[in-house]
Amino acid sequence: MYLSVKGLAKSFGNNEVLKNIDLEVNKGEVVSIIGPSGSGKTTMLRCFNGLEQPDKGNFQFDDGFTVDFANRLRKQEILRLSRKSGMVFQSYNLFPHKTALQNVMEGPIIVQKRSKSEARSEAEELLAKVGLKDKMGLYPHQLSGGQQQRVGIARALALKPELLLFDEPTSALDPELIGEVLKVMKELATENWTMIIVTHEIQFAGEISDKVLFMDGGYVVEQGTPQEVLKNPKEERTKQFLQRILNTT
Ligand SMILES: Nc1ncnc2c1ncn2[C@@H]1O[C@H](COP(=O)(O)OP(=O)(O)O)[C@@H](O)[C@H]1O
Ligand SMILES: [Mg+2]
Numbered sequence: 003m004y005l006s007v008k009g010l011a012k013s014f015g016n017n018e019v020l021k022n023i024d025l026e027v028n029k030g031e032v033v034s035i036i037g038p039s040g041s042g043k044t045t046m047l048r049c050f051n052g053l054e055q056p057d058k059g060n061f062q063f064d065d066g067f068t069v070d071f072a073n074r075l076r077k078q079e080i081l082r083l084s085r086k087s088g089m090v091f092q093s094y095n096l097f098p099h100k101t102a103l104q105n106v107m108e109g110p111i112i113v114q115k116r117s118k119s120e121a122r123s124e125a126e127e128l129l130a131k132v133g134l135k136d137k138m139g140l141y142p143h144q145l146s147g148g149q150q151q152r153v154g155i156a157r158a159l160a161l162k163p164e165l166l167l168f169d170e171p172t173s174a175l176d177p178e179l180i181g182e183v184l185k186v187m188k189e190l191a192t193e194n195w196t197m198i199i200v201t202h203e204i205q206f207a208g209e210i211s212d213k214v215l216f217m218d219g220g221y222v223v224e225q226g227t228p229q230e231v232l233k234n235p236k237e238e239r240t241k242q243f244l245q246r247i248l249n250t251t
Contacts (some may be wrong), residue, residue: 004031004063005050005061005064005165006026006062007023007024007025007026007050007060009060012056014058019220021046021221022221023221025225027213028223029211030194032197032210032211034207034210034211035214037243041219043217044169046217047089047167047198050087050165050198051083051085051167052083053089055074055075055080058071059071061083067086085113088158088161088163092171094154094174096157100138101141102149103213106125107159109124110159115163119178121160123154124160124251125160129158131159132152132153132186133186134153147176151175152173152182154171155170155171164182164196164206165196166195168199171183172201184203199211200234200246204232208228214228214231215225215231216239218239223239223240
């Protein structure tokens with residue numbers, strides 16, 4: 003077992019955004035989360051890496067690290083939690099005044115206090131891995147959306163997290179650029195990275211995932227294999243969502 007989430011709940015004011023979420027992610031598994039806008043998907047990912055403090059619930063990791071949100075977390079616990087995972091954002095979130103290479107080197111140098119030369123050679127390798135060997139010196143505005151998102155992925159990998167979190171990584175991209183990002187993600191899946199992916203790319207989710215969750219209104223309405231959730235959904239809400247999304251793409 004890699005990560006077990008039990009009874010996760012989070013409200014903003016009196017808006018209950020996550021209601022009693024249970025989830026298990028095993029090492030090397032790819033878990034996809036689908037669901038309508040506003041269902042709590044981003045908030046859930048942000049809870050996983052400490053960007054958001056849940057009101058209730060607990061996380062258990064396989065190395066014995068446990069956090070219980072009944073108590074407000076100490077700074078040290080938040081830090082440890084945030085270092086477990088790397089996040090890839092819908093809007094890339096690159097530093098605009100740093101080159102692709104500098105963007106990838108930044109975390110290892112600042113967060114992990116690694117030497118510049120080591121950080122540089124690893125960043126170069128990672129950028130080559132995502133197909134950007136000849137773009138390393140370019141700034142975000144000189145790159146296409148697909149290229150920027152691949153820098154975003156290299157940046158997340160640079161911190162060597164145990165868990166990769168993707169929040170709609172292709173939603174901001176022109177259709178013809180989506181494939182190059184999905185291809186990199188597929189490669190990571192075959193390398194046995196543990197990944198949680200929020201996506202509207204249903205076919206991709208079906209191909210890449212070990213497990214699919216459908217969320218609506220702060221609940222996990224249904225979870226199971228891609229075959230179960232995407233091909234033979236049991237719940238009416240899942241059926242309706244899939245019908246809507248497959249008709250518009
Ligand atoms: N920082 C915040 N403050 C207040 N409300 C928030 C905040 N972040 C998210 N919400 C609310 O939480 C709900 C779920 O949002 P979100 O997790 O972004 O859903 P999704 O990613 O599924 O579209 C929405 O109603 C949203 O307005
Ligand atoms: Mg979202």
